[in-house]
Amino acid sequence: MTKVLLHIEGFAILSLSVYLYGYFQFSWLLFFILLFAPDIAMVGYVISNKVGSVAYNLFHTYSVPIILILVSVMFSNLTLLSIGFIWSAHIGMDRMLGYGLKYSTAFKDTHLNRV
Template identity: 35%
Template sequence: MQGFVTGTPNLLLRAEATLVLVGAVAAYASLGSSWTLFALLILIPDVSILGFLAGPRVGAVTYNAAHWHGIPLSILGYGFSGHSPIMLDVGLIWIAHISFDRMIGAGLKYPDGFRFSHLGVYGAKKLANSRSSVGNPCLRQ
């Protein structure tokens, strides 16, 4: 596994994700859009986790494609251009999803497996408590 962000930079990235989440939800609310639509779409990006059934490399690619801000920002731009108001909703919901994941420490994945991301090993404290982290830099906190 490659390295991951630790310490203050990790905290700053997670705080930034929290602010983006709040901004996306506030922007969505200001549009007066349907909260039912929000509830229906908020977890759709997590369907990308199914890529891990084909192996960790494929899983990392599918997950990262669905959890990279580039796609929803492009959709949001298209919506802002006036071509499709529903795209504003979709883009904001998608950005809220990604930001929530990053806020809780679930970052972009490495091909080593679902738990390994740029923000660290997801659930590492629980894993470190169950077995020794000595000799495994991925498990050190």
């Protein structure tokens, strides 16, 4: 049941992020270009599982895009706001599909399941 709730939560975050992105009429081209940008953090796995999991988890934690969104609102920066929505959409999409935060044991070991 808990996994199902995490998948639903991911779908909700993805949906809200996409809705708000569209509401502000940001560029859909930018959205699709940057949607998978957080996955660049997987390059850390070339060094080691530990470095890879830390880098991946840093780029796949909701707290970072939320802080980015808050800062963008504080300083009225629409570019940062759009990036924050794209970033949160990416994380929501990952959670919806079952990709979670990584353990340092292996790339396939996540807090949601073994992918």
